[in-house]
Amino acid sequence: MITIEGVRREYSSEVAIGPVDLIIPAGGITALIGPNGAGKSTLLTMVGRLMGMDAGAIEIAGYDVAKTKSADLAKIVSVLRQENHFITRLTVRQLVGFGRFPHTKGRLNRADEEVISRAIDFLDLGALEGRYLDELSGGQRQRAYVAMVLAQDTEVVLLDEPLNNLDMKHAVTMMAQLRRAADELGRTIVIVLHDINFAGHYADRICAMKDGRVVEFGSPEEIMTDAVLTRIFETPVQVIAGPHGPLAVYY
Template sequence: MISLTAVRKQYSSEVAIGPVDVQIPGGGITALVGPNGAGKSTLLTMIGRLLGIDEGTIEIGGYDVGSTASKDLAKVVSILRQENHFVTRLTVRQLVGFGRFPYSKGRLTAEDEEIISRSIDFLDLGALEGRYLDQLSGGQRQRAYVAMVLCQETDYVLLDEPLNNLDMRHSVQMMQQLKRAAIELGRTIVIVLHDINFAGHYADRICAVKNGQIARFGTPDEILTDEVLTEVFETPVTVIDGPNGPLAVYY
């Protein structure tokens, strides 16, 4: 479980995150959705301790994020931010191997190499593992970064807009692979998404963020309603019955 209690981050007298009180159950996919500037990515980076908080407490799997040693926390939670810029020329396999650093400290063992290979295969990157990142498309690089995070083998995985640079087909494939990771690998995945319909179809829970606070939290059926989405996004939304579940239509 991920637990946030009275969490606040103050940027100025007019801009703040919180107070946030929410408990994200273990297992499955929880999608953070909301309008631009709502605080979704900020909330995710605070959970992953890439951004400090001013007040409150955050716990992941019983570990206090604020006080747990980095070397221990890195074996509990992994995070992928939107900004991924490696200056050094790396192959896909070398990049994915960075996920083993909390365990290997840079000296990969045979077991590490096996886990790297599994993560590469899980994201269907086997044919690309010897290629350099600057030889890949944006979507291929994004899949490589997600493979690196999964290679860290943490129970909790935080992903900030992993569908960036992916076309529709590869976005669907990515969400299917993340769903598999949640089910087959037992990971708890918290993901920032812009597309409410991807959240509705693949997430087990949806956390709607607005103005730096949790506006709604519930199942896709509870969140994907005309009333809730219109309130959260401040634009008229109609939810219709699609072939695979509810679909939000903006107009």
């Protein structure tokens, strides 16, 4: 479980995130949605302690994010940011192996190699594991980064727009794989998404943000309504019945 209490980040007297009070239950997928500048990525990076807070407190599985040692926190929560700047002359397997660093400090053993192989197989990267990152498409690299995060083998996984650089086919595949990670591996996944329909179809819970605050939190059925989405995005939205659940249509 992730508990966020009174969290605030101030950029100026006119621009701030929070205060945010939110409890994200353990397990499943929680999607953060909202218009650009709503504070989704900022909140995610504060939860992962990649950005400091000006006020408030965050706990993950009972650990105070601000006070827990980095080495211990890295065994509890893993984070994938939007921007990744790894040296391109790494192979996919070498990149995924970085996910084991909190556990091994670079000294991989047979058990670590097995975890790396499982993460590579889970993201269907077996045929690419010997390829260098600069030889891959943007979508292939994105899958490799997600495999690295899964190889870290943490209870909580934070993903900031992991569908970047993915076409429709691979975006669907990625969300299906994350759904499997939540269901089969028991991970708690918190993900920033721009596509509300991916959130509605794959997430267990949706947290909607606007102007730096949480304005709605609930099940997809509760959030995927004309009134709620129109208010959040400030543009007319109609929710229709799709073959696999509600679909938001913008007009």
